[in-house]
Amino acid sequence: MILSELLKSKRETKNLLLREVASMIDADTALISKIEKGDRKPTREQIDKLAIALDIEHSKLLKLWLSEKVYEDVKGEDLAIDAIKIALKRIKTEEKN
Amino acid sequence: MILSELLKSKRETKNLLLREVASMIDADTALISKIEKGDRKPTREQIDKLAIALDIEHSKLLKLWLSEKVYEDVKGEDLAIDAIKIALKRIKTEEKN
DNA sequence: TAGATTTAGACAATCTTTGACAAGAACTAA
């Protein structure tokens, strides 16, 4: 499940209008629409607010958000998988210290 | 081995001066210095040229470069590992189609 | 159809990245 889909489905489950969500997180309705369509990426602050407004576990949302940044960096690259694995190893070795 | 280290050690192995590498890739000497110190990230075009100038396997350099973009996105995050794994899965499933 | 919601396009504002220059630090050789 992709971030934009999750946001949209959660909003629909809760029967909220775009403008309601928008006002809860201090944003333009059009912006929320774009986020749900995947045309715009939420900022980190917006992720925090969206988690509250839509009652989604914050870490779940943040994980998805981070993972999409990663994905965008490497998508379409032949070496995508290798590159991600290298980054993963680096993170893991760093954590041990 | 990190990208900046690799570039520097390769240059030294080949006994090249910063200004020589700089001219080979059409860049300012100061910029090469910063890249070797990790203060600046090379662009993709610079990676291509550096691979040739320093005689490094292109895919090796590109992998490192991509992996550092990924690393920068998630470093310091508690959820870094989870996020990377999610991205990895996504890439893998997409490749199957 | 009317009224409400959602989407799309265009543009300005903001933030980030990049490249260039100049001055300073470090090193080498005589």
Place this chain on the structure above:
DNA sequence: TTAGTTCTTGTCAAAGATTGTCTAAATCTA
């Protein structure tokens, strides 16, 4: 030491990318 060379650092403007806002059009619903 000094002169000459290499490397590093800081700053700034240019270029690029992202974000938010506005408006109008499209879609939906009753």
